[in-house]
Amino acid sequence: MCLAVPGKILSVEGDDPLGRTGRVSFGGMIKVVNLAYVPEAKVGDYVIVHVGFAISTVDERAARQVFEYLQQMDGLADLG
Amino acid sequence: MRYIDEYRDAAAVRSYVKAINRITRQPWAVMEVCGGQTHAIVKYGIDELLPKTITLWHGPGCPVCVTPVEMIDKAIEIAACPDVIFCSFGDMLRVPGTLRDLLAVKAGGHDIRMVYSPLDAIQIAADYPKKPVVFFAVGFETTAPANAMAIVQARRRKLSNFSMLVSHVRVPPAMEAILDAPNRRVQGFLAAGHVCTVMGYTEYEPIAHKYRVPIVVTGFEPLDILQGVYMCVRQLEAGQASVQNQYSRSVRREGNTRAQWLMQEVFETAPQQWRGMGTISQSGLKLRADYAEFDAERRFGKARPAAEESTECLSGAILQGSKKPAECPAFGTRCTPERPLGATMVSAEGACAAYYRYRRLPAELRVKEN
Ligand code: SF4
Numbered sequence: 001m002c003l004a005v006p007g008k009i010l011s012v013e014g015d016d017p018l019g020r021t022g023r024v025s026f027g028g029m030i031k032v033v034n035l036a037y038v039p040e041a042k043v044g045d046y047v048i049v050h051v052g053f054a055i056s057t058v059d060e061r062a063a064r065q066v067f068e069y070l071q072q073m074d075g076l077a078d079l080g
Numbered sequence: 081m082r083y084i085d086e087y088r089d090a091a092a093v094r095s096y097v098k099a100i101n102r103i104t105r106q107p108w109a110v111m112e113v114c115g116g117q118t119h120a121i122v123k124y125g126i127d128e129l130l131p132k133t134i135t136l137w138h139g140p141g142c143p144v145c146v147t148p149v150e151m152i153d154k155a156i157e158i159a160a161c162p163d164v165i166f167c168s169f170g171d172m173l174r175v176p177g178t179l180r181d182l183l184a185v186k187a188g189g190h191d192i193r194m195v196y197s198p199l200d201a202i203q204i205a206a207d208y209p210k211k212p213v214v215f216f217a218v219g220f221e222t223t224a225p226a227n228a229m230a231i232v233q234a235r236r237r238k239l240s241n242f243s244m245l246v247s248h249v250r251v252p253p254a255m256e257a258i259l260d261a262p263n264r265r266v267q268g269f270l271a272a273g274h275v276c277t278v279m280g281y282t283e284y285e286p287i288a289h290k291y292r293v294p295i296v297v298t299g300f301e302p303l304d305i306l307q308g309v310y311m312c313v314r315q316l317e318a319g320q321a322s323v324q325n326q327y328s329r330s331v332r333r334e335g336n337t338r339a340q341w342l343m344q345e346v347f348e349t350a351p352q353q354w355r356g357m358g359t360i361s362q363s364g365l366k367l368r369a370d371y372a373e374f375d376a377e378r379r380f381g382k383a384r385p386a387a388e389e390s391t392e393c394l395s396g397a398i399l400q401g402s403k404k405p406a407e408c409p410a411f412g413t414r415c416t417p418e419r420p421l422g423a424t425m426v427s428a429e430g431a432c433a434a435y436y437r438y439r440r441l442p443a444e445l446r447v448k449e450n
Binding site for chain 1: 081082083084086087092095096099116169196197198199200219222223225226229232233236274277278303304307310326328329330331332336338339342
């Protein structure tokens, strides 16, 4: 139920803060998504979408941390 | 797909499993709160990759599963009224009420529509101004801002034929209920990444402190879950109990403040009954008095207490992390996703349904099946 998936914003429409929408591509499948909760999101950004609403903008730098953490751990293991 | 495929990388999965093995010295019991995580854990066999001494208990985080029978019965009663168009997320239709489910009402010729978003229900209300349109608003904090927006838009568009049957649940009070249980086994939590995307994680800090449990905000892909387990076990082994954020690509400490603002504008906290767990104070949301005109229970009457489900069903114990699906004698025989006896068999995110789907074959055969 709390399923939410990342998609890429292709275009943004509307000035009304509650009604701002975007066309978002999920691996090629395109849906209109309400962007009211992600005022910072712009074309090209990835957003996490749940029941037709973007609930966050994906932080590109933070997205790498799963892998960086792994490298750090491996580094520690090599030392130990 | 970007931000999905890379978090399923097999080599990185192996590295995390190795790292978890390396740091685990004692047996630990960790609960993943969210049903989406349960589904991923069972689907990818993540629990089977972990050291045998780490047990993952499946938490109450499937809103479909925990919606009380009385609300399902109320939904059925409303949907069966003449002229009503009843809108719901698809997986609610097969949840058993006392006598039948919504799908049976639909088969009887009533207008029940599966919608993807509450805004779809708003559009239906605008398209059929003469018919009462009711939306079944279930979900955790992840879904509440979407439902709040539907209410705000209904008011702006003067859709007086629209109302909402609200059965919302909040995660932190349920976690506390699990931690307060006298026979509690859970020693650490993977908190639900999308709930925290909306709410942030400051609410979890006092819980970690009070109960001395590590809480790691965790995502939904295999690598997310493994990293979440790693972070949690590392804290447990070190005797620490703090809140950490594994899912930082989506979750900020303060959460999505706009979404919280609209949610608080429309809803207020209230006691809520959880299927299988009883009533937990402050664990639900109801419409504020200012929005009561959109309350379906005001228009169609309040839900009446229902008898609890078949005594055979262990879903209450499963939702609280004290039993696994296979311990239920009805599992896979009298109870299947086609004919569910209890809530955890209904939704793909319920533990029983996830085990039924992915765990009926011994591990050796399952690899081939996939
Ligand atoms: S298998 Fe069915 S009857 Fe048994 S606990 Fe799960 S939902 Fe309940």
